[in-house]
Amino acid sequence: MLSKLTLRNADTGRIAPFFIVFSFILIISAVFIPIVAVMIIQDVLFFSRDHWIFIRPTAAYVVFGAGMVWMAVVLLSTLFTKMWADRVEKPYRLTFLHMVLFLLAIPVYAYAVMHYTYLDDHGAHTNLLLSSEEKTIAWDDVTEVYREVDPETNRILSYTFSDGESDIYIPFRLTDTELRSHVRQVVNSYELDVTEIEAAG
Numbered sequence: 090m091l092s093k094l095t096l097r098n099a100d101t102g103r104i105a106p107f108f109i110v111f112s113f114i115l116i117i118s119a120v121f122i123p124i125v126a127v128m129i130i131q132d133v134l135f136f137s138r139d140h141w142i143f144i145r146p147t148a149a150y151v152v153f154g155a156g157m158v159w160m161a162v163v164l165l166s167t168l169f170t171k172m173w174a175d176r177v178e179k180p181y182r183l184t185f186l187h188m189v190l191f192l193l194a195i196p197v198y199a200y201a202v203m204h205y206t207y208l209d210d211h212g213a214h215t216n217l218l219l220s221s222e223e224k225t226i227a228w229d230d231v232t233e234v235y236r237e238v239d240p241e242t243n244r245i246l247s248y249t250f251s252d253g254e255s256d257i258y259i260p261f262r263l264t265d266t267e268l269r270s271h272v273r274q275v276v277n278s279y280e281l282d283v284t285e286i287e288a289a290g
Contacts, residue, residue, distance in 0.1 A: 101168075101175050108168040115161035123153035123201070130202045141208040141271050144259060148218050149204040156197035163191045206259055208271055213250045213257040226252045228279055234272070240287040248272050 127149050135143065167187040174181040206215040212227040235249040235256075248259045248268075261268060276283055 099171075101171050105168060105172075108164050112161040112164045115157045115164075119154035119157040119161075122157065123150040127153055127202060131205060134202070135205065135207075137209075139209050141210075142268055144206040144268075146204055146206065146218075146260065149201045152204070152218065153198055153201035156194040156201065159197065160191055160194045163187055163194075166190075206257065208259075208268075208275075213259070215257045224255065224257065226250050226255065226257050228275055231275070231279060231281055234276055234281050234283045236283055236285050237288050238285055245269075246288055 127145060131143070131145060131149075167183070170183055170187075171181045200219055203216050203221070204218045206213070208214070212225050212230070214223055214225045216223045230252040231250050232253045233251045235251065236245060237247045237249070238245055244263065245261045247261050250257045250259070259268065275281065
């Protein structure tokens with residue numbers, strides 16, 4: 090009874106539409122679902138009224154979307170290898186391998202969600218991509234602030250806080266007036282020097 094429910098014995102013609110449709114839904118959804126998913130999950134896990142500002146790096150959305158595309162690729166690979174096995178009249182024996190590959194998307198999602206930066210009363214904090222530990226630079230320890238600008242437009246691209254040993258990089262957009270205000274507050278309160286550097290061509 091149970092053997093009939095396994096992928097090895099499944100009717101390829103019946104499962105093909107499900108695999109194909111679900112795969113394309115994953116690929117198309119990877120464009121917009123990460124924006125919603127990352128925001129909601131990070132708010133649930135990390136929201137605090139103590140945060141001055143919470144920044145979600147673009148890489149978090151990209152990696153989350155990549156996880157969705159990966160799942161779609163594994164599903165299509167499963168289908169095509171099953172179809173090939175049926176064609177050559179050999180049993181399909183890659184169920185476990187494809188299941189492991191499919192589940193590899195879970196740590197990808199986790200790393201995407203764990204990628205963030207925020208500022209609060211204590212300092213600048215960040216959790217880099219592929220890192221499991223949050224890095225902090227206390228305001229008292231900041232020795233230099235770097236402001237990266239576009240040499241052609243003089244537009245601010247990022248701020249970097251440094252304590253002499255490590256740096257915390259914060260991307261900047263024109264709409265980030267709140268971030269600029271907080272950086273100015275820190276610079277004035279702690280009498281920090283701001284070094285302007287030009288972005289590499």
